[in-house]
Amino acid sequence: MSTLSIENVHSGYQDQVILKGLNLNLEQGEIVALLGPSGCGKTTLLRAIAGLQAISQGRISINKRLLSGDGCFVPSEEREVGMIFQDYALFPHLTVAENVLFGVKGLSKSERQARLDEMLALVKLAGLGSRYPHELSGGQQQRVSIARALAYEPELLLLDEPFSNIDAKVRHEMMLEIRNILKLRNVSAIFVTHSKDEAFVFADKLALFNRGRIVQYGTAECLYHEPTDKYVAEFLGEANFVTAKILDENEVLTSLGRVSSNKKLSHSNKVTQALLLRPEQILLSADEQGIGVITERRFLGNVCRYRVAVDTDIFEVSSAETAYQIGQSVALKVTPHSLVLLDD
Numbered sequence: 001m002s003t004l005s006i007e008n009v010h011s012g013y014q015d016q017v018i019l020k021g022l023n024l025n026l027e028q029g030e031i032v033a034l035l036g037p038s039g040c041g042k043t044t045l046l047r048a049i050a051g052l053q054a055i056s057q058g059r060i061s062i063n064k065r066l067l068s069g070d071g072c073f074v075p076s077e078e079r080e081v082g083m084i085f086q087d088y089a090l091f092p093h094l095t096v097a098e099n100v101l102f103g104v105k106g107l108s109k110s111e112r113q114a115r116l117d118e119m120l121a122l123v124k125l126a127g128l129g130s131r132y133p134h135e136l137s138g139g140q141q142q143r144v145s146i147a148r149a150l151a152y153e154p155e156l157l158l159l160d161e162p163f164s165n166i167d168a169k170v171r172h173e174m175m176l177e178i179r180n181i182l183k184l185r186n187v188s189a190i191f192v193t194h195s196k197d198e199a200f201v202f203a204d205k206l207a208l209f210n211r212g213r214i215v216q217y218g219t220a221e222c223l224y225h226e227p228t229d230k231y232v233a234e235f236l237g238e239a240n241f242v243t244a245k246i247l248d249e250n251e252v253l254t255s256l257g258r259v260s261s262n263k264k265l266s267h268s269n270k271v272t273q274a275l276l277l278r279p280e281q282i283l284l285s286a287d288e289q290g291i292g293v294i295t296e297r298r299f300l301g302n303v304c305r306y307r308v309a310v311d312t313d314i315f316e317v318s319s320a321e322t323a324y325q326i327g328q329s330v331a332l333k334v335t336p337h338s339l340v341l342l343d344d
Helices: 042-050 096-100 109-122 138-151 168-184 196-202 220-225 230-235
Strands: 002-013 016-027 031-035 057-062 065-069 081-084 156-160 189-193 205-210 213-218 240-248 251-254 257-260 272-277 282-286 292-299 304-310 313-319 329-334 340-342
Touching: 002 042, 016 042, 016 057, 016 213, 031 042, 031 168, 031 196, 042 081, 042 156, 042 189, 081 138, 096 109, 096 138, 109 138, 138 168, 168 196, 189 196, 205 220, 205 230, 213 220, 213 230, 230 340, 240 313, 240 340, 257 329, 282 313, 304 329
Parallel strands: 031 189, 031 205, 081 156, 156 189
Antiparallel strands: 002 016, 002 057, 057 065, 205 213, 240 251, 240 272, 251 257, 272 340, 282 329, 292 304, 292 329, 304 313
16 A cells, blocks of 8 residues: 655745656655755655645645645645654753653543653663753654654654764664664655665665656665666766677677676667766776776775776776775776666
């Protein structure tokens, strides 16, 4: 069952159109990241889902209940949507317990206490209900905001860059904890971020934005390994592009030599396109007669990132071999994989 349905949504401010015909479906228990640079429309869509931003065209529904569109607009407080903000948005004059139960209605005293105990245990804050926000660390405050958002059992949870104010040392662990909480309770969530690393860790699927449109939607693996254009390829990681001439259904010719594909190429013979090569898909070996020369070297711990010149082409290459030095001649070989050919 689809929790959230977004159909041909347009929205903007004054005369500026921000969202341009967005379509998106979120299944029950699924976590989707809205990913993209600042100003691309992802926060505008989050606000539109929450009822904080009007739409000029299209429909937004949760569990087949229309919230926006066709002359209908349900106020944000009636949408049964929870929100978690990057600044936590806790009430400083209320205790942790009072913050967590702030949006909970219609429960008896004993039921409220049971809900509080459940939420505090869920976010690992049991016993801290009497404290005030200023007495907690940033990570603990974010846990309180999560408990508050989940306490009234929303149909959908919206997270607006919730990890940006958390120390980098605990951010990864925090993301995994919150993801496990959402999965444990089968909560659907929309997560806004500009960080591909956060999106990879936290989300089940990514909706990559560019100028008010979703340019590709799918799993992180799909978008990384099978991007539909250069924008997607470059946004999700280091990307080398080399001119490739298709020789047959399994092989192309590049400045690095012949490159084999693990899948059948659907393009016509002799078509020239840009072949995407990730840094880890290129193997280096020391060779005085090699066609490549190392021009830069960056040690990254378990790997080195090399910049290698091959005539006029420059390649970014990751290698577990850290001994190569600037100026050294090397041979380059592309590992056989499912080749991605894009418009040049």
